[in-house]
Amino acid sequence: MKKSLKKQTAFDPYLERIVLQPEDLPDRIHTKLSDHYAWCFCEFCGNPTEYSAILEAPKVIKRLKRGNAKIVPLTETMYTAAQERAHVLTSRYEQACEGKFGPYEAARMLMRYCNIIEMQGDRSADSFREQVERKLLLAEWAKHGKAVWATKLPGQTDKDKKPSKLYCENHNPQRSDNARRAYQRDRRFISEYHDFIEKIWSHGINSGSLPTWDIEAHAYVRKEAYRQVQFLKSPTIMIDDFLKKGSMTQAEIARKLGVSRQAVSATIKRRAKKSDKCH
Numbered sequence: 001m002k003k004s005l006k007k008q009t010a011f012d013p014y015l016e017r018i019v020l021q022p023e024d025l026p027d028r029i030h031t032k033l034s035d036h037y038a039w040c041f042c043e044f045c046g047n048p049t050e051y052s053a054i055l056e057a058p059k060v061i062k063r064l065k066r067g068n069a070k071i072v073p074l075t076e077t078m079y080t081a082a083q084e085r086a087h088v089l090t091s092r093y094e095q096a097c098e099g100k101f102g103p104y105e106a107a108r109m110l111m112r113y114c115n116i117i118e119m120q121g122d123r124s125a126d127s128f129r130e131q132v133e134r135k136l137l138l139a140e141w142a143k144h145g146k147a148v149w150a151t152k153l154p155g156q157t158d159k160d161k162k163p164s165k166l167y168c169e170n171h172n173p174q175r176s177d178n179a180r181r182a183y184q185r186d187r188r189f190i191s192e193y194h195d196f197i198e199k200i201w202s203h204g205i206n207s208g209s210l211p212t213w214d215i216e217a218h219a220y221v222r223k224e225a226y227r228q229v230q231f232l233k234s235p236t237i238m239i240d241d242f243l244k245k246g247s248m249t250q251a252e253i254a255r256k257l258g259v260s261r262q263a264v265s266a267t268i269k270r271r272a273k274k275s276d277k278c279h
């Protein structure tokens, strides 16, 4: 396989140096990163991967001699300047909404300064301000150096492995013993996890309650599926209790336990298989 030579600049906060990170990614990671929604989620749960958590937090650095660099501290002045600029922009946006600059200016400002998907249909001045404040602070900060992505999460030391593009901190087998155990535990349930994701989506799409373009909906579906997998894994004492009563349907048990009917039915099936093996 031909390796791509593309590299990206990144700042290593521990070495305090600018480093080049190779972009020659394995196919598996290529596939993941090319999916508009799945790329930022852990393979096993609804948390962001370590990699995407880092993308959320750019840093501004000052280049020193011989490739050394240091983080430029955020100061009160930068905060104030960003706030002031955000205030000016927001009041202009409010006027634009009233139609002062013609029929298109408000929409143009939204397109230019905001992440429309993140705003989830809330086009109020407050929501606009929230969007621009973050950006303007980074812009103010960047005036004093160069904005780059860090190569590690806060709290990770130099010896730690690179941020994972596949797993969150709790599931990266290379991160800690606990994470490795969680990885091994949840790996066995990966097909169930994907089944739940599919079921929750199809239910949500049919009832119109889950917009597929909304990243929050994707996070919700994955978190919910993960919750149901956890339920599937846990000892089924609760279900046993309900089944002993005899009169409850799977749907009723599901409602009582706050999980989907499919989860209850899958658990009962697993139990049946297990007891078959025992006899």
Ligand SMILES: [Zn+2]
Residues within 6 Å of the ligand: 042, 043, 044, 045, 046, 047, 167, 168, 169, 170, 171
């Ligand atoms: Zn995870």
